[in-house]
Amino acid sequence: MKNISLIISVLIILSNIIFSQVNPNMEKAKTIIRETKEKFAPDKRVAVFNIEAEQPANKIIIKGETNLPEAKEYLIRTLDGEAIKFEDKIQLLPAKELGDKIYGVINLSVSNIRTNPDHPAELSTQSLLGTPIKVLKEGQWGFYLVQTPDGYISWLDDDGFQLMNEEEWNEWKSSEKIIYLNEFGWAYEKAELNSQHISDLVAGNLLKLISEEKEFYQVEFPDKRIAFVHKNESQKFSQWYQSLNPDGEKILQTAYRFMGVPYLWGGTSSKGMDCSGFTKTVYFLNGIILPRDASQQVHTGELIDTKNGWENLQAGDLLFFGTKANGEKKERITHVAIYIGDGDFIHAAGRVRINSFNKSKSYYSEYRENAFIRAKRILSSVGKNGIEKILDNSFYKYD
Structure with missing residues (x-):
């Protein structure tokens, strides 16, 4: 019995010795994972990096998933450089x-x-x-x-x-398409306005062009459904795209079309929009892709000096609102609007509406004036500063 107790004691001591040797590497591995995430995937909205280290039976296992091959390569190379022995169980996305x-x-x-x-x-x-x-x-x-x-x-x-x-x-992507341009409408079973609806449509919808029949385009959906769309409500995408020459006035003309559309958290269409979904949709209908959220859009475009108020602002500039940095509290961008002129701006807040920084206006908003943080000019940054044309985006681009 004494021998058994002695053996158990020795095993416990050996286990503690091994654990004390492995544990520092475990903490080091966790630090490397955290630093790799901060380097390659600081924004979880646009990158997957769900990786962790665990230590069953005194063995380090690095597991999880990422859609960033370069992040995985960097992580493994850094772990190897620190002479950390581990088992790689990281899955690269897309999943096999x-x-x-x-x-x-x-x-x-x-x-x-x-x-x-x-x-x-x-x-x-x-x-x-x-x-x-x-x-x-x-x-x-x-x-x-x-x-x-x-x-x-x-x-x-x-x-x-x-x-x-x-x-x-x-x-x-390479097929000829039409773009639907009305705020709302329908795709029909036949080239007749009184025929059965195949689907509803909203501004910005894209459909493959099959043929033309009188006042209609015959189109194909991604799932191969065939329908007809009236030409008065749509245009061949190539013609529409080539005709674009966005300026502040065109941005505002597009924005005004959505006046009164209800606010919808997460919404990006004429059925309902949140603040950044509104700006994103307006710019998309002028051939430009913006990041999804206000807190992402604020990092694009050209910074405009607003120290003396709105005198340097131009129609179409984006205005950003939120809470300013204060001590250890970081800046937080929570809202975005499109500048009109004379202190006025249009935005999705309850509904798409117009408010103003101008205190002489009946629709002046003290709340928005106090929450204003900065302005960015998008139209001067197309092709740079995080702003892309539709066909320059890798998802739309084709060889």
Whole structure:
């Protein structure tokens, strides 16, 4: 009995010695993982880096998933450089289980993209019919983790898009398309306005062009449904895109079209918009892609001097609101609007509406004036400073 007790004591001592040797490496591994995440994936809205270290039976295992191959390579190289022995169980996305179906195209007029793979989950953002997306993995309840052209990553159910392989995806992108330009409308079963509806449509929807029939375009949806769209409400995408020459006045003309549209958290269409969904949609209809959220849009464009008020602002500039940095408290951008002129701005707040910094106006907003932080000019930054034209974006671009 004494021998057994002695053996157990020796094993405990040896275990503690081994643990004391491994544990410092465990803490070092956690630090390296954290630093790698800060370097490559500081914004979880546009990158997946869910990686952790664990130590079962005194063995370090690095596990999790990321869609950033360069981040994984850097992490492993850094761990090796520190002579940390570990087992690599990191999965690169897209997940292998998807096979070659790692692309897709939005198949509804407006698809709802959520923070979690469940229909009651919070609406994260929306994406419009015809938008190319990338698929990262399959979740529960028919949801897929997807990435939209603005980089946003969240969950979309399989009714909202058509799953594709690379060949199908490139064929969709390279095909001739129409863009729907009315705020609301319909795709019809026949080239007749009184025929059966195939789908509703909203401004910015893209459909493959099949042919022309009198006053209608015959079009194809990503899932191969055939329909007809009236020419008065749409235009060939190539003609529309080539005709674009956005300036402040055109930005405002587009913005005014959405006056009164209700506020919808996560909304990016004429059915309902949040503040950054409004600015994003307005600029998209002028051929320009903005990041999704106000706190992302603020990092793009050209900074405008507003120390003396609104005298340097121009129509179409973006105005950003929130709380300023104070001591250890970081700046927080929570709202965005489009500048009109004379202190006026248009934004989605309850509904798309106009308010003003100008105290002489009946629609002056003291709340917004106090919350104003800075302004950015987008139109002077197309092709730089985080601002892209639609066909310069890698999701829309094709060879």
